[in-house]
Amino acid sequence: MARPECIKHWQEIQGADDSRYPGSAELMSIGSPFGRSFGLKRIGIHHEVLPPGRRTSWPHAEKTEEEFAYVIEGTPDVWLDGHLHRLAPGDGVGFATGTGLAHTFINNTETDVRLLVVGECFRADNQVIYPLHPARNAAIGSQYWSDAPQDPLGPHDGLPDKLRQSNGPF
Template sequence: MRKQAPISATSIPASMGKTIYPEPYASLVQGRLKRKLGEFFGLTNFGVNLTHLSPGAVSALAHSHSKQDEFIFVLEGTPTLVLGEEEFTLNPGDCYGFKAGTGIAHQLVNRSEASVVYLEVGDRTAGDEVEYPNDDLKATQLPNGTWALTRKDGRPIR
């Protein structure tokens, strides 16, 4: 890989509402704009995303990882952190780490009238599984790193 000069994070291409979720879940993240900073620089051990949530948008379905840790740092706005059965209003400068294997589901929800901007960092430990306690979904990371979505009982999603 060749050296490159530092660049503005906002110059990295972004995807609006892109997700592996099927409908009706996919529409919930339509107001999410994600810039995959880590992928842009070829990082393979962890991911870093600069994420914007429009008013009313969610970061993801409430979920927990079996093997991959996650971390968020709020840059702008006041998202609501849904953490299991509890909710917390976050402010710029607030952060939170989600330890894998706890089974505690989490998501960010923008219930404000302004955009939310945050950094999310996650490791890429192989063999991860993601549980969605509020939805009939399960994600399993395949050996090639891609994700397979099924119903909780293993049935395929049609």
């Protein structure tokens, strides 16, 4: 009997290695969109491969969308408001709505990191803030979270070590 469509391996649905922000040459993580593949409408579920020297996104915070990330493999850093925290397999990180906690996951190691990321699908009432990318905030128009709570940012610039050392692309 053939496997039903509700069963997928992450490698079957993995997207191309071309995820980047508009106007940026920086490659981000490589995703396998389980939720979309299964036709789920309310939750997004992604398996993310984060190669050495990359990050999952530009540091950002969401107004109304909840998110959770679980480390399957590797030891990434999570960037939280300018501070790095090393993670290990089995660690989970949750982002509640409305906190303004800006975040991204960075791979400063020499091996791939694998993450399981779960969150709400696109919400029309959601807004986002990119505390280190004012041009991105301007570009997203009404999706910009202009009144987000903001704690002072710590000393880390949000870049993977390899990207900073190579002086680009940003």
